[in-house]
Amino acid sequence: NAGVMQNPRHLVRRRGQEARLRCSPMKGHSHVYWYRQLPEEGLKFMVYLQKENIIDESGMPKERFSAEFPKEGPSILRIQQVVRGDSAAYFCASSPRDDRSIGELFFGEGSRLTVL
Amino acid sequence: GQQLNQSPQSMFIQEGEDVSMNCTSSSIFNTWLWYKQDPGEGPVLLIALYKAGELTSNGRLTAQFGITRKDSFLNISASIPSDVGIYFCAGRYGNKLVFGAGTILRVKS
Helix, strand or coil: CCCCEEECCEEEECCCCCEEEEEECCCCCCEEEEEEECCCCCEEEEEEEECCEEEECCCCCCCCEEEECCCCCCEEEEECCCCHHHCEEEEEEEECCCCHHHHCCEECCCEEEEEC | CCCCEEECCEEEECCCCCEEEEEECCCCCCCEEEEEECCCCCCEEEEEECCCCCEEEECCEEEEECCCCCEEEEEECCCCHHHCEEEEEEEEECCEEEECCCEEEEECC
């Protein structure tokens, strides 16, 4: 039973390039969350998606960042025109849908973005 | 926004010692969770708490959901070397989890 799969694990981009991070949730999970973690800090919520719907994007920067979770395929976090401050670990998490377990997020191993 | 204050920031443990850490907030949360993160890995869920006053154990780990719903603690009994890592508390607020800044557990040499 595969866990949350993220790729790439490591990504290096130059300033101004685009970064695309992918996440496949656990089997049977239809809810995906993206979090960002800076070195030696906690995780900061970015966006919560269900299939074909963005439910809550209150943690997402208004510019350059976008996320999707299409009907088929993985969820994608896209960062356009990356800047050095975007360097961080980006974690995807998934959960099944019932009220009690909504807090039980299962995390992937993260994608570490380095912007040169 | 909602903030969780986690303490201590870091601590050294000697094998066999009991460890205690806690998390407080000025906001009420309906669910408290504790996660552990090893270097280069994603956080792994340790314990989830759903009711105020709830005390839950998972092996050597025990966590409690404070009566006021504004705090939680995690205890690790008889620590072992593989307990080192970063421990995060998290509170559920609406659709999302809010995380504390973490407590780093290191081994005393």
